[in-house]
Amino acid sequence: MLIVHKYGGTSVGSLERIENVTTRVAKAKKEGNDIVVVVSAMSGETNKLIDYANHFSSNPSKREMDMLLSSGERVTASLLAIALQEQGVPAIAMTGRQAGIMTDNNHTYARIETIDPRAMQKELDEGKVIIVAGFQGINESGSVTTLGRGGSDLSAVAIAGALNADACEIYSDVDGIYTTDPRIEPKAKKMDFISYDEMLELASLGAKVLQNRSVELAKKLNVKMVAKSSFSDAEGTVIGEETEDMEAVLVSGIALDRNQARVTIREVSDKPGIAAEVFSKLAKNNVNVDMIIQNASTTDGTTNLGFTVPASELDQAKSVIEAFDHDIGGMDLDDSVCKVSVVGVGMKSHAGVAATAFCALAEENINIEMISTSEIKVSMIIAEKYAELAVRTLHASYDLDK
């Protein structure tokens, strides 16, 4: 088996933890597998370097930031290779460039364009464990680029795809994907399996184990991901293609996103294009609008327009909307809301999943302020004070603790 391991910053956060990773990798190699390891910077290192750069500039050049930040992963990769060699495991450290990772020119948030796996394949053929510095590649002019938040996960999945690996194991301090946040609902169960689409919904709804970009890439490349803990031997959760017999499962998990704010624009002139103009201005100003509700026009020819944005973007949204003061009656802002979501591929083919959620919340007298549904999720905006109660209620109403 050819397996890609990826260890995040916490898993390599100290020399002792790198030793722990060394033991894991050596064991996997000795079991007869070919291993490629992708590593992040030691936790804290990247933030330290960002602080250094901010000492000199509040808006440092992205090209130079990439050269700066890419150094942290190289340190971890070198150290892990040295530690493996000391254990008698043949190993070689590679930068993103040496691993053949070519990206576009979008510094600090580059996209992987191609991976030339020949250099890695050659080392694998010689029996070596390869340690790749994650989060980085080079662009066509040879400058170092980084892949943005969660970039090492992306490196790992892309490498697994390029090498046609049997699995891409993502190690962190969490041992898998749970039916909901165990800190809120102690009865939450770790899932053995979750489909790419469900994982994407859960991740975008606040589950923090895997970044969406890497799951999307895994889906595209059909790479089997496994979310595991580097601190235990627990089995982890497989993320893969949904299978036939999964249809029996209606709902996989309950997600909670506290980072939500609701905006209501009152008495919008019912002229064509005002709503469109509002949303295009918001987009231009990098405000990510999530749910939208527009009521039917009232008799005075105006309408109310409601939507949600990340709480951190509320101020930005406010100043965009203030520019429309001649066409609107006013606005209400509410950042004490949250979004609870029910996710599951099974609900595609079953009616009544949403109704179960509405009834469960109604029984607890939790008012649902906005609703949005997709094929595999139902999201509801509610007052933030009900967040934990709503999660536990929904978790129980779909029998997820069984």
Added chain:
Amino acid sequence: MLIVHKYGGTSVGSLERIENVTTRVAKAKKEGNDIVVVVSAMSGETNKLIDYANHFSSNPSKREMDMLLSSGERVTASLLAIALQEQGVPAIAMTGRQAGIMTDNNHTYARIETIDPRAMQKELDEGKVIIVAGFQGINESGSVTTLGRGGSDLSAVAIAGALNADACEIYSDVDGIYTTDPRIEPKAKKMDFISYDEMLELASLGAKVLQNRSVELAKKLNVKMVAKSSFSDAEGTVIGEETEDMEAVLVSGIALDRNQARVTIREVSDKPGIAAEVFSKLAKNNVNVDMIIQNASTTDGTTNLGFTVPASELDQAKSVIEAFDHDIGGMDLDDSVCKVSVVGVGMKSHAGVAATAFCALAEENINIEMISTSEIKVSMIIAEKYAELAVRTLHASYDLDK
């Protein structure tokens, strides 16, 4: 003018010191010069990384050490470029690879083979200050290599040569080359000029400002070096080709090397080849023999063989010699000696320079245990307790404090 600046670890040892370097570089640029800056890692960083590696292995792989250690210079280069850009100075950071520095495969002590200056020239043509991560290049297989101790000086000189720069200014915490160590002789004078050959002798005799490899390369490429302080505006010392009128100067400086030990092998069998065998065994065991004295054979057909080695290699030398116990009478070791040297190109064409030294030391009752001379230096081994007295005496006897 095209000027290469090189800042060592102390000069970029903190964010405040990097700011200071930023000011210097910006000033030089605004005076109308083209500037390439070569930087070392922030002081302490390289040792920290070495400690990390030694945590895992007492003999870490050199290839991985190079990838590990090269990260420190990249951090400094990125930060300095960011700081310059913030000051409105167009700047770009480059790794050794991006600067076109190709080396041989000798990891941790690589030699620069070629520099392709086209990428640097392109950025200079666009008016940018280039910040190159020192100490590093890549080999033909694309692995990162480092140049060994003093490697950033080498990078700077090689780049100055490849770009045909007008000068290569080496900044440190010392403001130039002195006639002797000012901590020993406060009357020591900073030199305005010193020839490559004199600098080579002084450096190999213990002066710490410039490493020999970089001076040798500067001589070969005819690069004008300037040793300056990054903490003052003092003029510094130019290191260049010796000129005609320099012949008036007999002696340039007095050097002291305390890291010396003397070995005497007693009653060596006067068989052909024993001495040769001793020295080739020492060389094979990486013991650097400096001065050698072999007395004429005594009437019993044996001879005494004396030589000096660095004090740190004395134990190694001892174990090598012990293997010859059947052919020698015994050995004496003395690590309480030092080497004082008189250096100057003028002495080539003047008799009597050595005699002045011998007389001066004799007047102070300092016994000279061994002597070696070259065209431009006279070195003497004396008891270490006389080190400072000998330096001051010689300094005065050649009128260096005038």
